Amino acid sequence: MASVLRRGHVPHPPSGMSEFLDEVYTVKGFYGPWASLYRRRNTAHPVAVSDPALLFQGLALGALAPSDATDPAGEPLTLMEGPDAAIKISGRTLAPPFAERHVERHQIRFYHQGEYRLETEFGPFDVGPGDFVVIPAGIIYRETPVTEGAPGTILIFEMDQPVHLAEELWDKVGFAGFYREYSQMELPEPPDRGVGEPTRVRLRYDERWHWFDYDFDPCSDVVGWLGDPVVYKLNVWDMPAIGTADGFLTPPSNAVLWGEDYNWFFNVLGPPAFPSSPPPKGSMGAPAHLNDYDEVWFQHASEFMPESAGDLWSLPRTVPHPGLKREVAFPPNPPRRINEMKLNFDTKSKLYWTDAAKAAWFPDPHVQLYTSLYGTHVGMVPDEAKAVRKH
Template sequence: DVIISVAAVSENMDYCYRNGTVDEVLYIQSGEGKFISNFGNLHVKSGDYIVIPRGVIWQINPTDTVRMLVIESAGPVETPNRYRNRFGQLLEHSPFCERDIQLPELQNPITNKNECLVKVKTQKGIQEYTYSHHPCDVIGWDGYYFPWSISIHDFEPIVGSIHQPPPVHQTFQANGFVICSFVPRLFDFHPGAIPAPYPHSNIDSDEIIYYSKGEFMSRQGIQEESITLHPMGLPHGPQPGKYQSSIGKKHTDELAVMIDTFKPLHVTEAALGIDEANYPLSWMD
């Protein structure tokens, strides 16, 4: 259903890329640049989610190194059902709206006659094509199939007097998983509320959290771009001392992306090679 990885782009791509097997979501952790596609260009900046349907031809040209979380989905990536009416419009209680969505803008004509290499990802690997012209040299397009972006900074958090369940953070849905955004927000404001979330065991999903920026109320020793995996069925929650230290606090400045998958994730050898072996011991006093 999903492949999760990280990437860094430090120089202009000298080829175009087309994923023929999955839809993609790029969460831009840091850096800035230009996302160029055969539908037009998007400005790339920290905090952006770029949603790329399969088959779109694209490349990224950074002005400085662009670091990103990459999510590849076997099915279409959509806005959550709970926030749409029967016509597909986002409802008034949605944490974002259509005005927050950025669409690609057509660029000036590409006048050079240079050939262009296009790398296409298939089920069997990468296949290369050489175009006699640049595939992004287009004058227009029509329809409802295109790349688009939305900033995590435009996600308006839903808060309450007591702890709100994780679905209030949902930003996208896809076959077999959801993507949620944790953003700066007010803590629970009931006089007896403890802001730190209670321990829990996800019995229906594996939980991935990508820590983007800020101070993380429930964890300590977490750095930017840290990734945690809590498999379904294993209890987890705030570390010792975090309950007490959260009492009286009014807001959090954390920024993180959570991915809940409804089937168990398989960890790659590369990821196991950088595993923090002592992480499970962080709940011990």
């Protein structure tokens, strides 16, 4: 029997559009069985809900105040947390009086705003907007603003699962996955500068802060290293987005990093190639969908709606994620880079908003999801997005 079956009226493939709303259901994130439903109404927009946290919710990182933004000994602000993962924001503007080590969780540190000197046991990096650095659990690091007092925003993804390059996925398809290559990865090199000054190392262990004091600097005394690239830097603008003639591809089609057993995916989504198939076969945008993962979306850059840069959204597994599609259109010549960039974090872990984050939620997620995130995803302007039929 064929693996893809049809029943009832199927007006178009998942990439297309018609008068019906399509909702894709998937298992194991996007890597298991799937089905596409064609509906008359949108189940992503209930008229009432017992707990607003069950809906998609978003906020602007600029509305938050992590304590490390004003206190050199402060700490990042936790926005969402679950048993296996957490999302945090750092706004460090002053040099910390310590180095740091997270004993239990691996980190992806994404630099949205500001320039920093990131020192690690393996060597230093200079980091700025668009860079992201992988720091495994147990590694000592120190993050110092290049310009003291300058504003900065660092989005931190913490996971129990180790971080792997997604080339383990793309190697299975050989050269067909050539677009996702890691040759522009930057590796740290230890500087030759002696043992440094006495240093306190702040440890995060068993959900508490602890510390060690050393009579040297653990980020200075290493003279060399040998082994796998466990600490490294990449930049989102070096990661090309992909598309098809018909349009829609799933977020993990743009995976850069991932966790074991498909536990989580870190996806980088720049503007994809413009589709060329008209409706009903093709479209711009994405269908509504529901699966067994929680999704976090972050708007790093948007030329269509620059005020949405820095917006963070959670699309939980409890409600379908509303789609938004429009007819295919081509950008004007000459070709140029479109300044649009999103991060997507898909995880098996159930993520829960903290009270501090809830206080900064946008007032109307049913509208603002379209104007903040989806509107830019398909090149729509806010007034057009507000007019989308949601019921």
